[in-house]
Amino acid sequence: MRLLVVEDERDLNRQLVTALEGAGYVVDRAFDGEEGLFLGETEPYDAIVLDIGLPKKDGISVLESLRAAGKITPVLILTARDRWSDKVRGFDAGADDYVAKPFHMEEVLARIRALLRRATGHATVELVAGPVRLDTRAGRVVVDGNAIKLTSHEYRLLSYLMHHAGRIVSRSELVEHLYDQDFDRDSNTIEVFVGRLRKKLGVEVIQTMRGLGYLIEATEPNREGPRAGKREP
Template sequence: MRILLVEDDVMLGEGMQDALRGSGFTVDWLTTGLPALTSLKCDEFAAMILDLNLPDIDGITLLRRLRRDGFAVPVLILTARDALDDRVQGLDAGADDYLTKPFALPELAARLRALLRRSQGNAQPTLVHGDIVLYPDAQQVTYRGNPIKLTPHEYKLLQELLSQSGRVLSKEQLHQRLYGWDEGAESNAVEVHIHHLRKKFYSDLIRNIRGVGYIAPRPEPQA
Protein backbone atom coordinates (compact mmCIF):
# COMPACT_ATOMS: atom_id res chain seq x y z
CA MET A 1 0.00 0.00 0.00
CA ARG A 2 1.38 3.37 -1.03
CA ILE A 3 1.43 6.14 1.60
CA LEU A 4 2.03 9.88 1.23
CA LEU A 5 3.91 11.23 4.27
CA VAL A 6 3.86 15.00 4.86
CA GLU A 7 6.26 15.83 7.71
CA ASP A 8 8.77 18.69 7.93
CA ASP A 9 10.94 17.20 10.72
CA VAL A 10 13.73 15.52 8.74
CA MET A 11 14.90 13.16 11.47
CA LEU A 12 11.36 12.06 12.28
CA GLY A 13 10.44 11.78 8.61
CA GLU A 14 13.42 9.55 7.87
CA GLY A 15 12.60 7.34 10.83
CA MET A 16 8.94 6.99 9.83
CA GLN A 17 9.79 6.30 6.20
CA ASP A 18 12.24 3.54 7.13
CA ALA A 19 9.90 1.99 9.72
CA LEU A 20 6.85 2.01 7.46
CA ARG A 21 8.80 0.56 4.56
CA GLY A 22 9.92 -2.17 6.94
CA SER A 23 6.23 -2.79 7.69
CA GLY A 24 5.46 -3.34 4.02
CA PHE A 25 4.29 0.12 2.94
CA THR A 26 5.52 2.08 -0.06
CA VAL A 27 6.22 5.57 1.31
CA ASP A 28 6.72 8.88 -0.51
CA TRP A 29 7.73 11.79 1.72
CA LEU A 30 7.24 15.54 1.45
CA THR A 31 8.54 18.17 3.89
CA THR A 32 6.00 20.84 2.87
CA GLY A 33 2.25 20.74 2.43
CA LEU A 34 1.38 22.47 -0.84
CA PRO A 35 3.17 19.92 -3.08
CA ALA A 36 0.83 17.29 -1.63
CA LEU A 37 -1.98 18.78 -3.73
CA THR A 38 -0.03 18.14 -6.93
CA SER A 39 1.10 14.71 -5.76
CA LEU A 40 -2.45 13.56 -5.07
CA LYS A 41 -3.53 14.75 -8.51
CA CYS A 42 -0.69 12.93 -10.28
CA ASP A 43 -0.25 9.75 -8.21
CA GLU A 44 -2.48 7.26 -6.40
CA PHE A 45 -2.08 6.82 -2.65
CA ALA A 46 -3.90 4.48 -0.27
CA ALA A 47 -3.55 6.92 2.66
CA MET A 48 -1.85 10.10 3.78
CA ILE A 49 -0.02 10.94 7.02
CA LEU A 50 -0.27 14.67 7.68
CA ASP A 51 1.63 16.82 10.16
CA LEU A 52 -0.17 20.01 11.14
CA ASN A 53 2.78 22.35 11.79
CA LEU A 54 4.12 22.71 8.26
CA PRO A 55 6.35 25.59 7.08
CA ASP A 56 4.19 26.64 4.11
CA ILE A 57 0.59 25.93 5.13
CA ASP A 58 -1.24 24.87 8.26
CA GLY A 59 -2.18 21.19 8.09
CA ILE A 60 -5.83 21.83 8.94
CA THR A 61 -6.08 24.36 6.11
CA LEU A 62 -4.49 21.88 3.72
CA LEU A 63 -6.84 19.11 4.84
CA ARG A 64 -9.91 21.29 4.34
CA ARG A 65 -8.68 22.21 0.86
CA LEU A 66 -8.18 18.54 -0.01
CA ARG A 67 -11.69 17.64 1.08
CA ARG A 68 -13.16 20.69 -0.66
CA ASP A 69 -11.43 19.64 -3.89
CA GLY A 70 -12.87 16.14 -3.65
CA PHE A 71 -9.83 14.14 -2.52
CA ALA A 72 -11.15 11.13 -0.59
CA VAL A 73 -7.77 9.68 0.42
CA PRO A 74 -7.85 8.54 4.09
CA VAL A 75 -5.84 10.95 6.26
CA LEU A 76 -4.10 10.25 9.56
CA ILE A 77 -3.10 13.44 11.36
CA LEU A 78 0.21 13.19 13.21
CA THR A 79 0.97 16.19 15.42
CA ALA A 80 2.16 17.52 18.75
CA ARG A 81 -1.15 19.36 19.18
CA ASP A 82 -2.81 17.19 21.80
CA ALA A 83 -5.57 19.43 23.18
CA LEU A 84 -9.13 18.15 22.90
CA ASP A 85 -10.14 21.11 20.71
CA ASP A 86 -7.29 20.35 18.30
CA ARG A 87 -8.32 16.71 17.98
CA VAL A 88 -11.95 17.63 17.42
CA GLN A 89 -11.00 20.26 14.85
CA GLY A 90 -8.78 17.83 12.96
CA LEU A 91 -11.41 15.11 12.80
CA ASP A 92 -14.16 17.56 11.85
CA ALA A 93 -11.92 18.96 9.09
CA GLY A 94 -11.93 15.55 7.43
CA ALA A 95 -9.23 13.47 9.11
CA ASP A 96 -9.90 9.76 9.58
CA ASP A 97 -7.59 9.31 12.57
CA TYR A 98 -5.50 11.47 14.90
CA LEU A 99 -2.22 10.45 16.58
CA THR A 100 -0.24 12.75 18.86
CA LYS A 101 3.53 13.01 19.21
CA PRO A 102 5.47 11.39 20.72
CA PHE A 103 4.24 8.06 19.43
CA ALA A 104 5.46 4.50 18.92
CA LEU A 105 6.23 3.48 15.34
CA PRO A 106 4.47 0.10 15.70
CA GLU A 107 1.28 1.94 16.74
CA LEU A 108 1.54 4.20 13.68
CA ALA A 109 1.80 1.15 11.40
CA ALA A 110 -1.11 -0.55 13.18
CA ARG A 111 -3.29 2.56 12.87
CA LEU A 112 -2.50 2.74 9.16
CA ARG A 113 -3.49 -0.90 8.69
CA ALA A 114 -6.76 -0.26 10.54
CA LEU A 115 -7.38 2.89 8.50
CA LEU A 116 -6.85 0.98 5.25
CA ARG A 117 -9.15 -1.84 6.37
CA ARG A 118 -11.92 0.63 7.09
CA SER A 119 -11.42 2.41 3.76
CA GLN A 120 -11.74 -0.95 1.98
CA GLY A 121 -14.79 -2.00 4.00
CA ASN A 122 -12.96 -4.91 5.60
CA ALA A 123 -13.04 -5.27 9.39
CA GLN A 124 -10.95 -8.44 9.49
CA PRO A 125 -7.21 -8.18 10.33
CA THR A 126 -6.44 -10.87 7.74
CA LEU A 127 -7.11 -10.95 4.01
CA VAL A 128 -8.64 -14.25 2.89
CA HIS A 129 -8.86 -15.23 -0.77
CA GLY A 130 -9.93 -18.84 -1.12
CA ASP A 131 -7.04 -20.94 0.24
CA ILE A 132 -4.75 -17.91 0.48
CA VAL A 133 -4.52 -15.95 3.74
CA LEU A 134 -2.50 -12.73 4.10
CA TYR A 135 -1.42 -11.43 7.50
CA PRO A 136 -0.64 -7.71 6.96
CA ASP A 137 0.71 -7.13 10.47
CA ALA A 138 3.42 -9.76 9.93
CA GLN A 139 3.66 -9.50 6.11
CA GLN A 140 3.18 -13.25 5.88
CA VAL A 141 1.02 -15.40 3.64
CA THR A 142 -0.16 -19.00 3.72
CA TYR A 143 -1.60 -21.20 0.99
CA ARG A 144 -3.70 -24.16 2.10
CA GLY A 145 -2.22 -23.68 5.57
CA ASN A 146 1.39 -23.71 4.41
CA PRO A 147 3.61 -20.60 4.65
CA ILE A 148 4.74 -19.20 1.31
CA LYS A 149 7.92 -17.15 1.08
CA LEU A 150 7.51 -13.97 -0.95
CA THR A 151 9.78 -11.03 -1.68
CA PRO A 152 8.56 -7.66 -0.33
CA HIS A 153 7.37 -6.55 -3.77
CA GLU A 154 5.67 -9.88 -4.47
CA TYR A 155 3.80 -9.54 -1.18
CA LYS A 156 2.77 -5.94 -1.95
CA LEU A 157 1.53 -6.92 -5.40
CA LEU A 158 -0.42 -9.88 -4.07
CA GLN A 159 -1.99 -7.69 -1.38
CA GLU A 160 -3.02 -5.05 -3.91
CA LEU A 161 -4.64 -7.57 -6.26
CA LEU A 162 -6.38 -9.65 -3.60
CA SER A 163 -7.66 -6.65 -1.65
CA GLN A 164 -9.44 -5.61 -4.85
CA SER A 165 -10.28 -9.03 -6.24
CA GLY A 166 -12.65 -8.89 -9.17
CA ARG A 167 -11.35 -5.48 -10.24
CA VAL A 168 -8.96 -4.97 -13.15
CA LEU A 169 -5.87 -2.92 -12.28
CA SER A 170 -3.66 -1.57 -15.02
CA LYS A 171 0.06 -2.22 -15.13
CA GLU A 172 0.64 1.48 -14.48
CA GLN A 173 -1.59 1.43 -11.38
CA LEU A 174 0.21 -1.58 -9.98
CA HIS A 175 3.63 -0.10 -10.72
CA GLN A 176 2.67 3.12 -8.94
CA ARG A 177 1.47 1.25 -5.86
CA LEU A 178 4.62 -0.87 -5.64
CA TYR A 179 7.32 1.71 -6.27
CA GLY A 180 7.77 5.16 -4.74
CA TRP A 181 9.44 8.21 -6.27
CA ASP A 182 12.96 7.19 -5.24
CA GLU A 183 12.65 3.49 -6.09
CA GLY A 184 13.93 2.51 -9.50
CA ALA A 185 12.36 -0.50 -11.22
CA GLU A 186 12.57 -2.20 -14.58
CA SER A 187 9.69 -1.55 -16.97
CA ASN A 188 8.70 -5.24 -16.83
CA ALA A 189 8.90 -5.51 -13.02
CA VAL A 190 5.13 -6.04 -12.60
CA GLU A 191 5.08 -8.85 -15.16
CA VAL A 192 8.04 -10.54 -13.48
CA HIS A 193 6.38 -10.42 -10.05
CA ILE A 194 3.13 -11.80 -11.47
CA HIS A 195 5.01 -14.66 -13.12
CA HIS A 196 6.59 -15.56 -9.77
CA LEU A 197 3.26 -15.35 -7.92
CA ARG A 198 1.60 -17.70 -10.40
CA LYS A 199 4.42 -20.22 -9.90
CA LYS A 200 4.21 -19.99 -6.10
CA PHE A 201 0.40 -20.34 -5.97
CA TYR A 202 -1.47 -21.37 -9.13
CA SER A 203 -1.51 -20.16 -12.72
CA ASP A 204 -5.06 -18.78 -12.71
CA LEU A 205 -4.61 -16.71 -9.56
CA ILE A 206 -3.92 -13.59 -11.65
CA ARG A 207 -5.40 -13.19 -15.11
CA ASN A 208 -4.22 -10.85 -17.84
CA ILE A 209 -7.00 -8.84 -19.49
CA ARG A 210 -5.32 -7.95 -22.77
CA GLY A 211 -4.91 -4.24 -23.26
CA VAL A 212 -6.44 -3.43 -19.88
CA GLY A 213 -4.47 -4.93 -17.00
CA TYR A 214 -4.54 -7.69 -14.40
CA ILE A 215 -7.23 -9.15 -12.18
CA ALA A 216 -7.38 -11.63 -9.32
CA PRO A 217 -10.80 -13.28 -9.91
CA ARG A 218 -12.98 -13.70 -6.86
CA PRO A 219 -12.76 -17.27 -5.57
CA GLU A 220 -15.69 -19.57 -6.19
CA PRO A 221 -17.98 -19.87 -3.13
CA GLN A 222 -17.55 -23.04 -1.17
CA ALA A 223 -20.26 -25.66 -1.74
Protein backbone atom coordinates in the same frame (compact mmCIF):
# COMPACT_ATOMS: atom_id res chain seq x y z
CA MET B 1 0.38 0.07 -1.17
CA ARG B 2 1.83 3.55 -1.64
CA LEU B 3 1.86 6.12 1.17
CA LEU B 4 2.84 9.75 1.66
CA VAL B 5 4.40 11.07 4.89
CA VAL B 6 4.20 14.85 5.38
CA GLU B 7 6.23 15.78 8.46
CA ASP B 8 8.66 18.69 8.81
CA GLU B 9 10.70 17.22 11.68
CA ARG B 10 13.30 15.38 9.65
CA ASP B 11 14.22 12.76 12.25
CA LEU B 12 10.57 11.83 12.82
CA ASN B 13 9.95 11.86 9.08
CA ARG B 14 12.82 9.43 8.64
CA GLN B 15 11.56 7.19 11.45
CA LEU B 16 8.08 7.07 9.98
CA VAL B 17 9.32 6.31 6.48
CA THR B 18 11.67 3.60 7.76
CA ALA B 19 8.93 1.92 9.80
CA LEU B 20 6.41 2.04 6.97
CA GLU B 21 8.89 0.74 4.40
CA GLY B 22 9.84 -2.00 6.83
CA ALA B 23 6.16 -2.97 6.95
CA GLY B 24 6.10 -3.41 3.18
CA TYR B 25 4.79 -0.05 1.97
CA VAL B 26 6.23 2.22 -0.70
CA VAL B 27 6.62 5.67 0.84
CA ASP B 28 7.12 9.17 -0.56
CA ARG B 29 7.97 12.02 1.80
CA ALA B 30 7.43 15.75 2.08
CA PHE B 31 8.75 18.25 4.65
CA ASP B 32 6.31 21.14 4.29
CA GLY B 33 2.66 21.73 3.51
CA GLU B 34 3.13 23.07 0.01
CA GLU B 35 5.14 20.05 -1.10
CA GLY B 36 2.71 17.71 0.66
CA LEU B 37 -0.29 19.29 -1.05
CA PHE B 38 1.36 19.12 -4.46
CA LEU B 39 2.16 15.42 -4.07
CA GLY B 40 -1.24 14.65 -2.57
CA GLU B 41 -2.99 16.28 -5.51
CA THR B 42 -0.82 14.79 -8.26
CA GLU B 43 0.09 11.28 -7.04
CA PRO B 44 -2.30 8.35 -6.35
CA TYR B 45 -1.61 7.48 -2.71
CA ASP B 46 -3.45 4.81 -0.76
CA ALA B 47 -3.07 6.77 2.50
CA ILE B 48 -1.40 9.93 3.80
CA VAL B 49 0.26 10.57 7.18
CA LEU B 50 -0.09 14.32 7.74
CA ASP B 51 1.37 16.45 10.52
CA ILE B 52 -0.73 19.46 11.51
CA GLY B 53 2.09 21.85 12.40
CA LEU B 54 3.80 22.26 9.03
CA PRO B 55 5.75 25.20 7.55
CA LYS B 56 4.57 27.08 4.43
CA LYS B 57 1.06 25.56 4.67
CA ASP B 58 -0.35 23.99 7.82
CA GLY B 59 -1.72 20.47 7.82
CA ILE B 60 -5.36 21.49 8.27
CA SER B 61 -5.15 23.74 5.20
CA VAL B 62 -3.49 20.95 3.24
CA LEU B 63 -6.27 18.55 4.21
CA GLU B 64 -9.01 21.04 3.39
CA SER B 65 -7.44 21.68 -0.03
CA LEU B 66 -7.20 17.95 -0.77
CA ARG B 67 -10.85 17.38 0.14
CA ALA B 68 -11.93 20.45 -1.83
CA ALA B 69 -10.13 18.97 -4.83
CA GLY B 70 -12.17 15.79 -4.45
CA LYS B 71 -9.38 13.63 -3.04
CA ILE B 72 -10.79 10.83 -0.87
CA THR B 73 -7.42 9.35 0.13
CA PRO B 74 -7.52 8.20 3.79
CA VAL B 75 -5.59 10.66 5.99
CA LEU B 76 -4.03 9.99 9.38
CA ILE B 77 -3.17 13.26 11.13
CA LEU B 78 -0.40 13.72 13.69
CA THR B 79 -1.34 16.02 16.57
CA ALA B 80 0.14 17.29 19.84
CA ARG B 81 -1.18 15.24 22.76
CA ASP B 82 -2.56 18.24 24.67
CA ARG B 83 -4.24 19.91 21.70
CA TRP B 84 -7.69 18.29 21.57
CA SER B 85 -8.85 21.20 19.42
CA ASP B 86 -6.43 20.06 16.68
CA LYS B 87 -8.12 16.68 16.61
CA VAL B 88 -11.55 18.28 16.24
CA ARG B 89 -10.32 20.60 13.48
CA GLY B 90 -8.68 17.66 11.75
CA PHE B 91 -11.83 15.55 11.72
CA ASP B 92 -13.93 18.52 10.59
CA ALA B 93 -11.46 19.10 7.75
CA GLY B 94 -11.83 15.50 6.56
CA ALA B 95 -9.28 13.43 8.51
CA ASP B 96 -10.02 9.72 8.95
CA ASP B 97 -7.99 9.12 12.11
CA TYR B 98 -5.30 10.67 14.30
CA VAL B 99 -2.28 9.79 16.42
CA ALA B 100 -1.11 12.06 19.24
CA LYS B 101 2.59 12.83 19.68
CA PRO B 102 4.64 11.28 21.13
CA PHE B 103 3.43 7.94 19.80
CA HIS B 104 4.55 4.35 19.45
CA MET B 105 5.34 3.44 15.86
CA GLU B 106 3.31 0.24 16.18
CA GLU B 107 0.22 2.36 16.76
CA VAL B 108 0.83 4.27 13.53
CA LEU B 109 1.28 1.00 11.62
CA ALA B 110 -1.91 -0.45 13.12
CA ARG B 111 -3.93 2.64 12.27
CA ILE B 112 -2.59 2.68 8.71
CA ARG B 113 -3.56 -0.98 8.29
CA ALA B 114 -7.05 -0.18 9.58
CA LEU B 115 -7.41 2.80 7.21
CA LEU B 116 -6.38 0.70 4.22
CA ARG B 117 -8.74 -2.12 5.19
CA ARG B 118 -11.70 0.21 5.58
CA ALA B 119 -10.92 2.01 2.32
CA THR B 120 -11.03 -1.28 0.42
CA GLY B 121 -13.94 -2.86 2.30
CA HIS B 122 -12.17 -5.41 4.47
CA ALA B 123 -13.07 -6.06 8.10
CA THR B 124 -10.12 -8.12 9.37
CA VAL B 125 -6.33 -8.14 9.24
CA GLU B 126 -6.34 -11.36 7.21
CA LEU B 127 -7.20 -11.22 3.51
CA VAL B 128 -8.41 -14.41 1.85
CA ALA B 129 -8.50 -15.47 -1.80
CA GLY B 130 -9.27 -19.15 -2.19
CA PRO B 131 -6.41 -21.10 -0.56
CA VAL B 132 -4.29 -17.95 -0.21
CA ARG B 133 -4.27 -16.07 3.10
CA LEU B 134 -2.39 -12.81 3.63
CA ASP B 135 -1.89 -11.52 7.17
CA THR B 136 -1.49 -7.74 6.82
CA ARG B 137 -0.31 -7.43 10.42
CA ALA B 138 2.48 -9.99 10.20
CA GLY B 139 3.24 -9.53 6.49
CA ARG B 140 2.83 -13.29 6.08
CA VAL B 141 1.38 -15.25 3.16
CA VAL B 142 0.10 -18.81 3.52
CA VAL B 143 -1.18 -21.14 0.79
CA ASP B 144 -3.06 -24.25 1.89
CA GLY B 145 -1.49 -23.88 5.34
CA ASN B 146 2.08 -23.54 4.04
CA ALA B 147 4.01 -20.29 4.48
CA ILE B 148 5.26 -18.78 1.21
CA LYS B 149 8.41 -16.65 1.10
CA LEU B 150 7.97 -13.59 -1.13
CA THR B 151 10.20 -10.68 -2.00
CA SER B 152 9.05 -7.21 -0.95
CA HIS B 153 7.92 -6.44 -4.53
CA GLU B 154 5.99 -9.70 -4.81
CA TYR B 155 4.34 -9.13 -1.43
CA ARG B 156 3.27 -5.59 -2.33
CA LEU B 157 1.81 -6.80 -5.61
CA LEU B 158 -0.18 -9.61 -3.97
CA SER B 159 -1.29 -7.34 -1.13
CA TYR B 160 -2.61 -4.69 -3.52
CA LEU B 161 -4.50 -7.21 -5.63
CA MET B 162 -5.99 -8.89 -2.54
CA HIS B 163 -6.99 -5.57 -0.97
CA HIS B 164 -8.82 -4.87 -4.25
CA ALA B 165 -10.20 -8.38 -4.76
CA GLY B 166 -13.22 -8.48 -7.02
CA ARG B 167 -11.99 -5.56 -9.12
CA ILE B 168 -9.86 -5.58 -12.24
CA VAL B 169 -6.61 -3.71 -11.57
CA SER B 170 -4.77 -2.31 -14.58
CA ARG B 171 -1.03 -2.54 -15.06
CA SER B 172 -0.71 1.24 -14.91
CA GLU B 173 -2.58 1.34 -11.58
CA LEU B 174 -0.24 -1.27 -10.14
CA VAL B 175 2.80 0.73 -11.23
CA GLU B 176 1.37 3.92 -9.71
CA HIS B 177 0.60 2.27 -6.36
CA LEU B 178 3.56 -0.09 -5.98
CA TYR B 179 6.45 2.23 -6.81
CA ASP B 180 7.58 5.67 -5.67
CA GLN B 181 7.51 8.79 -7.82
CA ASP B 182 11.00 8.19 -9.25
CA PHE B 183 10.20 4.75 -10.67
CA ASP B 184 10.38 4.25 -14.46
CA ARG B 185 6.69 4.16 -15.38
CA ASP B 186 7.45 2.50 -18.73
CA SER B 187 8.90 -0.60 -17.11
CA ASN B 188 7.50 -4.08 -17.88
CA THR B 189 8.39 -5.40 -14.44
CA ILE B 190 4.74 -5.86 -13.41
CA GLU B 191 4.37 -8.78 -15.84
CA VAL B 192 7.60 -10.27 -14.55
CA PHE B 193 6.50 -10.07 -10.92
CA VAL B 194 3.06 -11.49 -11.69
CA GLY B 195 4.74 -14.48 -13.34
CA ARG B 196 7.05 -15.02 -10.38
CA LEU B 197 4.20 -14.62 -7.92
CA ARG B 198 2.03 -17.16 -9.70
CA LYS B 199 4.89 -19.66 -9.67
CA LYS B 200 5.53 -19.23 -5.95
CA LEU B 201 1.86 -19.41 -4.98
CA GLY B 202 1.34 -22.53 -7.06
CA VAL B 203 -2.38 -21.86 -7.37
CA GLU B 204 -4.42 -20.00 -9.98
CA VAL B 205 -5.78 -17.02 -8.05
CA ILE B 206 -4.41 -14.18 -10.21
CA GLN B 207 -6.33 -13.96 -13.47
CA THR B 208 -5.15 -11.99 -16.50
CA MET B 209 -8.01 -10.01 -18.04
CA ARG B 210 -7.07 -9.41 -21.65
CA GLY B 211 -6.42 -5.75 -22.38
CA LEU B 212 -7.55 -4.71 -18.90
CA GLY B 213 -5.18 -5.99 -16.20
CA TYR B 214 -5.38 -8.50 -13.38
CA LEU B 215 -8.13 -9.83 -11.15
CA ILE B 216 -8.30 -11.81 -7.93
CA GLU B 217 -11.82 -13.04 -7.29
CA ALA B 218 -13.47 -11.80 -4.10
CA THR B 219 -14.06 -14.77 -1.82
CA GLU B 220 -14.81 -12.94 1.44
CA PRO B 221 -18.48 -12.56 2.33
CA ASN B 222 -18.22 -8.76 2.67
CA ARG B 223 -16.73 -8.18 -0.75
CA GLU B 224 -18.37 -7.88 -4.14
CA GLY B 225 -16.88 -6.50 -7.34
CA PRO B 226 -17.07 -6.30 -11.13
CA ARG B 227 -16.94 -9.39 -13.26
CA ALA B 228 -16.01 -8.16 -16.70
CA GLY B 229 -13.52 -8.78 -19.47
CA LYS B 230 -12.26 -11.78 -21.38
CA ARG B 231 -9.97 -14.06 -19.42
CA GLU B 232 -6.73 -15.49 -20.68
CA PRO B 233 -5.77 -19.04 -19.72
